[in-house]
Amino acid sequence: MIIVIHCKDHIGLVAAISNVLAIHQLNIVSMREHVDVQENRFYVRLQVDQTADEDTLHEELQNVLPAGAMITINPLPHKKIVVLVTKEYHCLADILIRNYFGTLGAAVLCVIGNHDHLGDICNRFDIPFYAVSHEQKTKAEFEQQVINTISNYEPDYIVLAKFMRILSPDFVARFSTKLINIHHSFLPAFIGANPYKQAFERGVKLIGATAHFVTNDLDEGPIIAQQIIPVNHTLTAADMMKAGKEIETSVLAKALRLVFEDRVFVYKNKTVVFE
Amino acid sequence: MIIVIHCKDHIGLVAAISNVLAIHQLNIVSMREHVDVQENRFYVRLQVDQTADEDTLHEELQNVLPAGAMITINPLPHKKIVVLVTKEYHCLADILIRNYFGTLGAAVLCVIGNHDHLGDICNRFDIPFYAVSHEQKTKAEFEQQVINTISNYEPDYIVLAKFMRILSPDFVARFSTKLINIHHSFLPAFIGANPYKQAFERGVKLIGATAHFVTNDLDEGPIIAQQIIPVNHTLTAADMMKAGKEIETSVLAKALRLVFEDRVFVYKNKTVVFE
Amino acid sequence: MIIVIHCKDHIGLVAAISNVLAIHQLNIVSMREHVDVQENRFYVRLQVDQTADEDTLHEELQNVLPAGAMITINPLPHKKIVVLVTKEYHCLADILIRNYFGTLGAAVLCVIGNHDHLGDICNRFDIPFYAVSHEQKTKAEFEQQVINTISNYEPDYIVLAKFMRILSPDFVARFSTKLINIHHSFLPAFIGANPYKQAFERGVKLIGATAHFVTNDLDEGPIIAQQIIPVNHTLTAADMMKAGKEIETSVLAKALRLVFEDRVFVYKNKTVVFE
């Protein structure tokens, strides 16, 4: 049984929580706690070896925690996601495979593409695919159509798996803290368009990828995970892009696992990640 | 203030510990807990934001913990070490530099070498160096002389920084849990002599190094840290040895930091490391 | 245009080869050469910026190289593979996805499984799947049936993508230098069965995976690529296995790319890899 709590900090929170668990004869077999002293925030993730009634536990924990505490009990198996894509397949295919074999930690409800390139792969996995073109539409019209499509589902998260349109502040605000993006650079290096071309021209020796929540600015939200791979002078910008796809796939997969297992807390523009 | 506890597990330990801390108005700002369910062992490392009287706290914690609990309060600044070497300089020099600039987290009491190659570098840092040759002596005689030299000091740990003699079970038993070794391979691959030659002949694409406590067998104790670096066909066995020295230095430095900060717990043949 | 040559070494080989290319006005834009001095073997991989008639070039190169020289011109787009699997999906799925999107650098002819678990995923990608059970058969009978199935195709390579049966020396000899295996450990550590359980019990801090050619012994052939990931005390053997699958997928994908691009040379029990 996993218990995850995020709230304002004060002295005695660990004692208060662990007393509740001890009364229920729950043994804490693994626990990560962190206090952000600057922000006065308390984060804990713990695993107990037995089960207890979830509603009772939730109520008893709520009684000993500050108002506004976020308490999640047994988060694992319940996530639902919608995936937004453009043309590149690598992140989507990895998600579809894990979804199909039951190792994603979430269920893919549908995929929305602003091009129709990835419809066939979705069909092969019996996942609904909606082509919502951005062409001959205002951004507002395009986003409204995406929102309409999403609203037929109730996703916990919307995964931007190489979705190459910049979203408006309105769209982002609507799905606040639910939007996860994979950016094809080691942020904050190479913000914006064509990071591999930028990396090639700068002659870097490492390239990276960043999975992050989307807040107001597309490349500026709280970072969940980052990875890099070495590159050298023999790679063209196109080669770097190709090599980068491997790391993009890998880092998005890692970030989704962390989020779906409720290991990621967001506060202001940062994350606390209990790996 | 850092508090580290290792004891038998039972339900309610976190509650018991955190209640003691809460009574003293100590806020837990960072906490790592782990229970080894198979072995029924409890491990915790926590940091609180204020200080309290250490003796009082120790006694109160002891009262709520199982018999035999190991409790360490504020472990950081007190370690003392003796370093054993042979001819290779890289690990020793790194230790001497950190010691000199006060960033080792321990004080080097003296260095003992079974050759005198590294005497001059010790002199340059005003660290006593004892050349204790193994030649024309039985192993027992050699080790007795090393023990005699060590016994003039009271080290918390004895660091085998590329000490190339196999120690007898008697020697190891005498300094049980105090001996830290750097082995020049990714254990358990290439146990024994000349691992770089073995690695070269096997044609591996990665080589590694392992820092571990020494128990009965030289390369068989609980592992503290391991790292690797990529190699390829252009490296001879000698090149691999040279490349390996970099990773040996780095992994021993990391292991010592973890041990000196009381982040490493040993039980049977394994470690729990709260990085 | 890519040219790859492997032969006995003697003085003047680079001059001989580059003279042939210069006569055809081919500019060498990238070149990796290596001589194994111990074994007296010469390896080169080079890329030229223009094209020439392949047959003419092949003949002219043959004339200036030692007898028995292996010369490959423009190797890239022609590989064909058969994949052998058991129950685990992760390596196969990655291969099928890359095959479907045309980025594998090879064509998957068919998949053979000694269980039928992975039939459906093959069907979804229109790849023939043959279930060849090993049950109620001798090893010889089982392998003969696998050979019969393979013989309907003409694969350049047979990829053991988590195929969990040990192959007989006869089978291995038949497909010599065509068999590529992914082993779920950092060889030569944890040879044999259940490496993750071995790794867990030894308390290692890194686990790895190894892609290698299969020669006589299943885990003993020339290593193509190896990678590792960090682990710690919180992982059970089952968790290590799960984490290991990620690195198995990644290292097999890398090894296949290297092999399919003719970047890997095999001689005796080692490889030369021009990454």
Added chain:
Amino acid sequence: MIIVIHCKDHIGLVAAISNVLAIHQLNIVSMREHVDVQENRFYVRLQVDQTADEDTLHEELQNVLPAGAMITINPLPHKKIVVLVTKEYHCLADILIRNYFGTLGAAVLCVIGNHDHLGDICNRFDIPFYAVSHEQKTKAEFEQQVINTISNYEPDYIVLAKFMRILSPDFVARFSTKLINIHHSFLPAFIGANPYKQAFERGVKLIGATAHFVTNDLDEGPIIAQQIIPVNHTLTAADMMKAGKEIETSVLAKALRLVFEDRVFVYKNKTVVFE
């Protein structure tokens, strides 16, 4: 014997070079060649198994290469360096240790510090240390005094080992292509002051370091090597700085090794590195 050549590219250069070597009965045992097609530059580094008269070889190679070709024969053992520092010891100490044990691949002629903190460690290794304060001087006056000190030596390279003053374009121009700097971030992320504070505030999950040649702008020159280490929410900006020092030491050591072995070519704002 190592031969390194950098020149304008044209067809037949490899043939021309290798013919010269073959005539001298020199066998090429390892060779890396790269052509930058965009810039029309040719780079080669090769190792031969025998020796020949260096002057003869140099002349014969010059005769077959384009005007302006840079030819270096047997570069390894001849480098001389001056090191500039401020207060931080980690990079300097690593250089002094390698210098003392003869594994730096260069000789440290002297160390210049704009503070006197690191004088004692230099004295312990019998390396001249000059304290040249920047206080109560104009930048021009300060730099002139540094130049005067350097001019008593004839360094091949000037290593900025955590030298925390921004150098004027005049200074940089004077020592063009001789200045090597270690920057405490993964460039081009966090250019400028206090990168660890920037990294902390952005909440990145990796921090890095970059060794590069200094051209006009302090953090903008050709990159030689980069490395990263993972960080997380438990690290303060000060912790990141401490962790970063390890990677700064390591990446500068690597860059110096590459440069001192003539494995690094510079052209415009990029490097070609034959590792």
